[in-house]
Amino acid sequence: MDHDTTHRPLDGVKRLALGALSGLLAGYAALTVAELVSAAVRPESGPIIAVGGSAIDRTPSGVKDWAIRQFGTNDKLVLQLGILAVLTVLALVLGMVATRWRLIGSLGVLAFGVVGALAAASRPDSTSMKDALPSVVGALVGAGLLYWLIGRLGPTRRKVEGPDSPDVGRGSTTDTGSDDAHDASASPAPASPGADSAGWDRRGFVLAATAAAAASTGAGLVGRALNGSQGQNAVASRKSVVLPAPSSTAAPVPKGAALRIDGISPFMTPNDDFYRVDTALVVPKVDATSWRLRIHGKGVTRERTISFDDVLKMPLIERNITLTCVSNEVGGPYVGNARWIGVRLADLLRECGVKAPSKGGRADQLVARSVDGMTIGSPVEDVMDGRDAMLAVGMNGRPLPFEHGFPARMVVPGLYGYVSACKWIEDIELTTFDAYDSYWVKRDWAQRAPIKTESRIDTPKPFGRPKEGAVMVAGVAWAQHRGIEKVEVRVDDGEWQEARLAVEDTRDTWRQWSYAWDATKGNHTLTVRATDSTGETQTEKRTPPIPDGASGWHSVVVTVEA
Ligand SMILES: Nc1nc2c(c(=O)[nH]1)N[C@H]1C(S)=C(S)[C@@H](COP(=O)(O)O)O[C@H]1N2
């Protein structure tokens, strides 16, 4: 007999394999349908993003820190791939389970929909139950598809069992009767044990599986395209931004502020090389034409909501400011220097009637909220004490890149990013530190976090093999808003030697330094430390980034060759 039309029951292994395939197809359908629904309900709220996002929210700070260190800016890609891998395994397993307990397999798929829905609804930016819809609809489709596909496989082969076996109907190799009862199209179970007449619907299965795969791919592609087109408006709005000339320009970077040394961090960090740290699995694409920023809260006598055009019409300042992440390890890469253009925050706040606490203001905390639900709390006193705290719209002469907060973000000299640098900002609320803990503070980071004085050796690289003789040791040092006064270098356990400092740009920017080392053959440890303009020397004491920034001296081990 032609095997294509044979209706013999499937053997166990083949059945399991087809079950696993069905599980995979069901999972694929669930995800692609969810993507399509998310495009309709709200872009970028698909289940992987939701689960990934809430995983990020729930990850202990130590682990998050480790992930940032381990994978750098790829940390989120790694997380998404991890979620996908877990989902794949679960889909395969549920598919196999369904070959025995058809309903349980489908209920399992639904359960993952519930997890996705809960994750979506619990995200900080979740505004309504609508966010749960993609997961719910996706899971329903996936569960239904799995149920249907498994139905094509026909009943399991029954063992010949004694007439008085108590397990008939529920035995270890029999299908559950209730499942078949609901499936009119399934071949009825043979009445007599051992009968071969009921088999699997091979053609039906192949057709159903192919149709499901095609439909899922279609749904996914349409969802992708729809999600993408929402982003296109944002891209277009960014392209059409023309940054006005600032009314207060930054002085040109002084001659001698940027040293010409191989391997040193450039004084100005290009946008493409600027470090990026945030919790956003998908970079928010905000359309500047519909963007609004609301300023409200305690002590605000004139509440305001401003548009992007409003911002561009205000007097703009241009300043070089070095940003640093609190997660940066000693010697780490999460520090960068850029030329920012924006509105002076203190001006904006004063127009709204806000006073600094030292001037009788009632709010001591400014909570910035982003379109993705991030909350970042800064001391109102610092923002209004005369430093160049700004609502920035430009970075190195360009509108902010999407990764760095387009259309607007905060920049406050002297404070770590997590307490000052809110990207994709849409709301500023004046409140108190007593009344509100922001996102990171809820996760055990310090409420207030001025940047610690730090220095880094950029060259030679760790485990480098420079040639004997003149070796240029060089790097950067920062103590934003205090300024760097001195950098010293030590070779092994020798005396501290003063390094040559590049000319200071401003006290809000980092400072390059260099030290001409007469290197002798063998292994050496180079160590650097900086002293800020208050006269305080960077502490040797090593502390981890949490809760308020790493401290300690950076050192590099090299092998000098003949
Ligand atoms: N919306 C939002 N803004 C954010 C963050 C975030 O996770 N979400 N991270 C903050 C942190 S911890 C830092 S160090 C800076 C980094 O800014 P950058 O990515 O432009 O370098 O952004 C801050 N602003």
Ligand SMILES: [Mo]
């Ligand atoms: Mo940060």
